[in-house]
Amino acid sequence: MKVVDVVAAVVLSASGAAFLGLGLELRSDQSxxxxxxxxxxxxxxxxxxxxxxxxxxxxxxxxxxxxxxxxxxxxxxxxxxxxxxxxxxxxxxxxxxxxxxxxxxxxxxxRGWHGWTGFPVMFTAAGGLLLACVFFTVRRKPSRG
CATH class of the missing domain: 2.40.50 (OB fold (Dihydrolipoamide Acetyltransferase, E2P))
Known part of the structure; x- marks a missing residue:
């Protein structure tokens, strides 16, 4: 794995965790x-x-x-x-x-489950998507060729 790939994975993981945390924090105002x-x-x-x-x-x-x-x-x-x-x-x-x-x-x-609106959903989904992308990219085996 190249240094650039490691740095990108770390940056994307941190961004994903930040978005996920922000979405959950926004949602906490409704609980x-x-x-x-x-x-x-x-x-x-x-x-x-x-x-x-x-x-x-x-x-x-x-x-x-x-x-x-x-x-x-x-x-x-x-x-x-x-x-x-x-x-x-x-x-x-x-x-x-x-x-x-x-x-x-x-x-x-x-608000219960119906309180998941707008920004909480958007930030939580973006964070989860970023983390999933990093996870599957890191797990992917390098192609031989």
Missing amino acids: AYPDGIVTAATTTSFHTERSANRRRTVWTTRYRPVYTFQTPTGETATFADPRTVTEAPQVGRTVQLSYRADEPGRARVI
Whole structure:
């Protein structure tokens, strides 16, 4: 194996591991805090955001759900989801939230498998693909000729 091949394998492996790690880290924002409290929350309202393209010919509307839940001490807490959606949320719908006891305003919606969207999927897939390519390239026997 040539030095260039070894360097390329190391660089691609590091890149693949970085992409894989980034994808999993992005996904971790959609799962429960390891040291957090999990509770049910109700969608009580939503904020509407409108934006347009540069020439203001196409307008899009996005919605940011607002959830309300009770802490174990009986305090009512409200949390606005940082993630926006394209369809208006159903007021009264119940979701699972996770939050740290000292920061109920910084909760996370636990999205489960359907939370694997956009960037987490893209980065995790790219990292896995890079690592698979390196693995199969390194395992490949050199051709004789």
